[in-house]
Amino acid sequence: MDLKTILKRLDHIDDLPTLPTIAMEVNKMLQDYDTSIKKLAQTIEKDQAMVPRILKLVNSAFFGFQSKISSISHAVVILGFNTVRNAVVSISIINAFSGKDVLEDFDITDFWTHSVAVAATSKYLAEKTRLHSPDESFTAGLIHDIGKVVLAHYFQGLFKNAWVSARENNLSFYDAEKKENPVTHARIGGYLAKKWQLPPGLVDAVRYHHSVSKNAYEPNLLMIVHIADIIVNCLTLNPEAEIDTSSIHPDAANAVGSQLDIVSDWFPEVLEEIQSACQFFLEGVE
Ligand SMILES: [Fe+2]
Ligand SMILES: [Fe+2]
Known part of the structure; x- marks a missing residue:
């Protein structure tokens, strides 16, 4: 199967998870400068199951606001359009991809634990370096590996090839x-992120997280996710391990600079945040 055939097949998969209509609508609305707070809040409130989860998220430490936000329109006023959009996208994607039947070699809980860890680390790096908005960095980290779930569910032959070869040749999954x-x-x-009409910065952060490209729409966002992924892969099992700096793109290492030198000082703090983020996001993931 070549690339074109694979992408074409992806276009024709009937049960491919879609972003819930409200997330798509919210994405579209944010491209329109005339969207009012009222209209955005009304759109989100159409999905009543989603409202409490969004409020819980925007009231949590992950989106950086710890006072009581009691309604969607209040959230939009206090946090802004983009932050609320990022909350909607994060929750929608976890919902859409939990409980999917995947290969036995692929543990969906491990997958989301890694994703949440990269999300929290990306957010931390964004806050410290001020390179990009922390909540969008969180969302980008959360969805960066979403293509793996699609492979494990819909292209099991391809997933198995890579999985077996990684084990036999001691390679990373990507290599x-x-x-x-x-x-x-x-x-x-x-490809999927684009199909879902996510903002181009998020699309490129997913697409290039292993192969940093200067031409990415939001290069800083991409570099944050790229580095956070490497940090999490190196340090999750052993927080005192050395970071494999050879796999970090030099532009990304430059941009993040001193945070990388002192990663062993701050990562334990982020690990605590990762644990509470996992409790928050993974309830209901099977
Ligand atoms: Fe990846
Ligand atoms: Fe990853």
């Missing part, structure tokens, strides 16, 4: 994909 397959999870994830 094994490049060796064995015509397409990587980053490419598939980027």
Whole structure:
């Protein structure tokens, strides 16, 4: 199967998770400068199951506001359009992809634990470096590997090829994909993010998180997610391990600068945040 055939197949999968209508509508509305707070709040409130989860998220430490926000319109006033959009996208994507039947080698809880860890680390780096908005960095980290779930569910042959080759040749999953397959999870994830009409900065952060490109729409966002992914992969099992700096793109290392040198000082603090973020996001993930 070549790249074109794979992407074409992706276009024709009937049960491919879609972003709930409200997330799509919210994305569209934010491209329109005339959207009012009232209209945005009314759109979100159409999905009553979603409202309490959004309020819980915007009242949590992850989106940086710890006072009582009691309604969607209040959230939009206090936090702004983009932050509320990021909350809607984050919750929608976790919902859409939890409980999907995937391969036995693929543990969906491990997958989301990694994603939440990259989200929290991305947010921390964004706050410290001021390179990008913390909540969008959180959302980008949360969805960066979404292409893996699509592979594990819909392209199991490709997923298995990469999985087996990674184990046998001691490669990362991404390097094994490049060796064995015509397409990587980053490419598939980027394609899906675009199809969902997510903002171009998020699309490129997913698409290029393993292969930093200066031409990405929001290069700073991309570099944050790229580094956060490497930090999490190196330090989750052993917080005192050395970071493999050879896999970090030099532009990204430059941009994040001193935070990388002192990562062992701050990562334990982020690990605590990761644990509470996991409790928050993973309730209901099977
Ligand atoms: Fe990845
Ligand atoms: Fe990752």
